[in-house]
Amino acid sequence: MKTYSLSATLRKEVGKKATRDQRRQGLIPVEIYGGEKxxxxxxxxxxxxxxxxxPDVHTVELSVEGGDKVMCIVQDLQFHPVTDEVLHIDLLQISEDKPIVVNMPIVLDGFAKGVRAGGTLITRMRYLKVKGLYTNIPDRLHIDITNMGVDQPIQVRSLSFDNLELLNAGNAVVATIKSSREMAAMAAQMEAEEEAAAPAAPEAPAEEAAEDSAE
Structure with a gap:
């Protein structure tokens, strides 16, 4: 994984008022877990x-005033419901000898055989949950789809990556290729379902109905 360098200062004041003042100053509260304290x-x-x-997953090299650098990953983020600004960050301290669990982005490599034959590639999953030492986790998980044919889905159980354990369900489909006929059938089915789910037109009030029938 890529490493992101970040500097932090100790948070000496807590509470709602202090937090509001800190955010006005362009600062974000951070909690770091997993260390001695x-x-x-x-x-x-x-x-x-x-x-x-x-879109990338990073390890964070955190420099804290008055202390040594520590390696972390982002554990949780809290966003403002309206402005989408970051309000709070939780970091988890990590070490070279303790496995971590992260969601890693997937990259599909190659020109699939089924696509060359006229099929359409459908990506079902864009991330895989992996467990391993952070020193063994790459920036992205590359999957070769060159020999993938129509209706030959790639499932999690068929994948393996050096020194990593996949935690997703084995039967989960990462990607599949559908023929043009199947795509047309799927589109028709979706259209029919949308029409069935559409609300019915409201009935005219009794007086209007009576007027209409009198015309």
Whole structure:
């Protein structure tokens, strides 16, 4: 995984008023777990933007004032329900000898045989949950689909990655290829279901119905 460097200061004041003041100053409260003791910290909002709003999964090299650097991963994020700004970050301290669990992005490599034959590639999963030492986890999980044919789905149980354990259900489908005929049938079925689910037109009031019948 890529490493993201981040600096933090100790959070000396807590409570609602202190938190509001800190956020007005462009600071975000952070809790770090997994070490000898939990720590309450503050980081700059602008410093975490590229960490939070990124498709990649990072390890975080955290430098805390008055302390050593520690390696972490983002455990949880709290966002504002309206502005979508980050309100709070939970970090988990990690070590080279203790496995971690993370959701890793998937990349499908190659021009599938079924697509060359006119089929359509459908991606069912974009992330896989893996367990392993963070030093063994790559930036992305690459899956070769070159020999994948029509109606030959790739399931989790058929995948393996060096030094990693996959935690998703074995029968979960990562990707599949459907023929043009199957795609047309699926589209027709979806259209029929949408029409069936559409609300019926409201009935005219009794007076209007009477007027209509009198015309």
């Amino acid at each position: 939990n720590q309450s910290l503050l980081v700059s909002k602008k410093d975490v933007r590229n960490l939070i709003y990124s």
